[in-house]
Amino acid sequence: MTTTPDRRTWSRWLATGAAASAALAGVGLAGPAAQAEPTAAPEQCPAAVPVEDLRRGDDVTGRTVTSGTTPEAFTGTVLGVLEDGITSGVDMVLVDLHSTAVDRAGIWSGMSGSPVYAADGRLIGAVAYSLGAGPSTVAGVTPATEMYRLLTPAQGATTAPRVAAPLTADLQRSVARAGAATGATTMRRLRVPVGLSGLGAERVRSLAPALNSQGVHLADTAAGAPSAERIPVTAGGNLAASMAYGTLTAAAVGTATAVCGEEVLGFGHPMNFTGASTLSLHGASATHIQDDSLLGGFKVANIGAPIGTVDRDRLAGIRGREGALPRSHDVRTTATQGTDTRTALTHVTVGSLVPEMAFGTTIAAQDRVLDRVGGGQATTRWRVTGTRKDGSPFTYTRSNRYADPADISATTASALAMDLLALQDNPGEVVRITGVDAATTVEDTYATYRLASVQYLRGAKWVTLPRRGATLPQGRTVRLRVTLTSREAASRVVSSSITVPPRSAGRPGLLVVRGGGEDLYSSEDFFEDEEEFFGEDGPAPSAATFPALLKSLSSAPANDEVVTSLQLAGRGAAARERTTRVDADRVVGGAKLYVVRATR
Structure with a gap:
């Protein structure tokens, strides 16, 4: 894990x-x-x-x-x-x-x-x-x-x-x-x-x-x-x-x-x-x-x-x-609002402080173009370079969208800092971050979507997906229609789908539709992580730990995506989680969980 x-x-x-x-x-x-x-x-x-x-x-x-x-x-x-x-x-x-x-x-x-x-x-x-x-x-x-x-x-x-x-x-x-x-x-x-x-x-x-x-x-x-x-x-x-x-x-x-x-x-x-x-x-x-x-x-x-x-x-x-x-770990951030662009550059000489200094450098650039502290939206992209303990280089890139009603600068800056902390403090090996390049485009208007309802196509008719009891045909792709509402903007409907594994008839499962920024934690997660909860040692560091973290961070859903996942009970290929993503034009919050069963 x-x-x-x-x-x-x-x-x-x-x-x-x-x-x-x-x-x-x-x-x-x-x-x-x-x-x-x-x-x-x-x-x-x-x-x-x-x-x-x-x-x-x-x-x-x-x-x-x-x-x-x-x-x-x-x-x-x-x-x-x-x-x-x-x-x-x-x-x-x-x-x-x-x-x-x-x-x-x-x-x-x-x-x-x-x-x-x-x-x-x-x-x-x-x-x-x-x-x-x-x-x-x-x-x-x-x-x-x-x-x-x-x-x-x-x-x-x-x-x-x-x-x-x-x-x-x-x-x-x-x-x-x-x-x-x-x-x-x-x-x-x-x-x-x-x-x-x-x-x-x-x-x-x-x-x-x-x-x-x-x-x-x-x-x-x-x-x-x-x-x-x-x-x-x-x-x-x-x-x-x-x-x-x-x-x-x-x-x-x-x-x-x-x-x-x-x-x-x-x-x-x-x-x-x-x-x-x-x-x-x-x-x-x-x-x-x-x-x-x-x-x-x-x-x-x-x-x-x-x-x-x-x-x-x-x-x-x-x-x-x-x-x-001294050798420095350079943090460069560029912030843009409209036609105004500002670049900030900090030479960090104490490697352990890269996340904190990246946080402050990002805020410095964004505060200059926004010329205020307040809510808004932002799209971000950052590129992090570094070396692993064996001296080999690594690169991590990530793009995302953020919204905050009170302080958009702090929200984007803390997201970058969290990613850097995850890389730096990973449990697998000591790594050195050599450079951080971040770019943000900020807007001073705040607006988000909230996941309101989900329908699925049953036969030729769109039907509201019940919280329990829906049956999904094995080996088929189920079409979904997700309604997003907003306090600040017009509502919209996005189309999604999920494929039910073949040879899975009779298996119960959990269908989850959520905004990309939502963190869900289920009882199954607890039992998987119970050793961590009760203070037992985690897995021993290995050469695969850090690459797995890079993959996990890079492939995580973006905040402006609608994510649909299906997890069926049991073992084998049919129990492997299926996930699809659909882009939205704003940060999406909220989640819907449905207990379903695969049928013939």
Whole structure:
């Protein structure tokens, strides 16, 4: 049996727009950013300070960006060291930092990765944690000795980082003496601002739950698309890592800690903690630091063009390499209404997010041509390319028609996403989607048909088909006349037929006439699937599983078809289901079930 993702899961994602985290900032707002006064640039890849060399009261300096691309200086003092504060064997350095921006907004989201230096210029580490209870000038620093391990074949530690680390009584007193008497006693990992461009705020909120379920915590706000400008990344400068860029851009903005040749270290904590990574690397230009008295401030920034790949996402931070870009899974959608056509293109660098990004990219194109959110109709065609686990290519194409009284853009986009989820999460083998091409033609008027009645030709007379007791001659083709009614359009009658198997006399059966978009589930289906219902293992993966899924998806009835099927009881050829389809010019809903018997 071929299984596909639960449609209700996708519907729940779309219906839970308010689940996005309002504490995170949108990446990118239009307009040029003012440039800060430059500070003396430190060495881009200085030697690391061993944690054991630090003493309470040691003076520190650092760099971060509050506006534009030029780092500004901050100063501070060491408060102490929280042993195993990041994870077992990895200490956290506590510092009290000050600058005009830090004193106003506290340690903000997006400051992650800001380098902190000792008096002699050596690198202590990166700002990565805060008290997490409103604005505070106390920061937790990830040691540079741990971050530099990302530059070695060891690839850094792989144990899970602490999201929150309670302060010892001694450190609580040090924090209080520093004037950070917020009542908080736990250092929390800074959240990295993640924004989604290409969609309005309401659309961002609708897509956020789907991405949040993948471990991506989006802002509850819209954002701006990346520019074509290649913005250099420097120590203390802005650093962005993107899961997708183009029409739709999902990117996190933080700070670069060190630039060692072509390698860039940043954040001081994981982004998604995937280990190996395929994020794209970008510079960014900050517009401002947004104050938030409840959860602390956050950075708002426009990201630049991709300049490399973030290939490590680990305990102590992320490591990027300037140069080659990550391999992308391109999603291109074209939407047409009348004479207006818009094309959207998103380069997805995290393969698992292709369905979600295809959903958003499709909506972005359709919303532009419709210039509203509302009901309508649409015809669609998409082509999906990819590779199977043995490296062989596959192609999936599908055409269909949709109608929705409230949001036609979301309906067509979610249908594409559901197909992509079915391919990606198939139970047979791991596949890689390499490209998605989708085209939709949308209308802003909503109209559908509903299946009203069915007649069959008995002798020379058309007779309403009874729900039980109709007899159908074996080996003959039975002609049907199906009446479709509509609330919005004129009614119509379509002709259909079904052939009764030969040598089937005496067998009872079920005749079903339905709209192509109707999903029926009978008691027979339950008994066939009862192992799945009661938690038993499904069939083992085989080489035939994925091709069977492709065939099933490709051959499924379209929503604008009238589908007639006949299933007789028993075994053998006579019990094989017969199906016919007839095109209608609108989406057809409804179904009629008839208990029949084959006769001589």
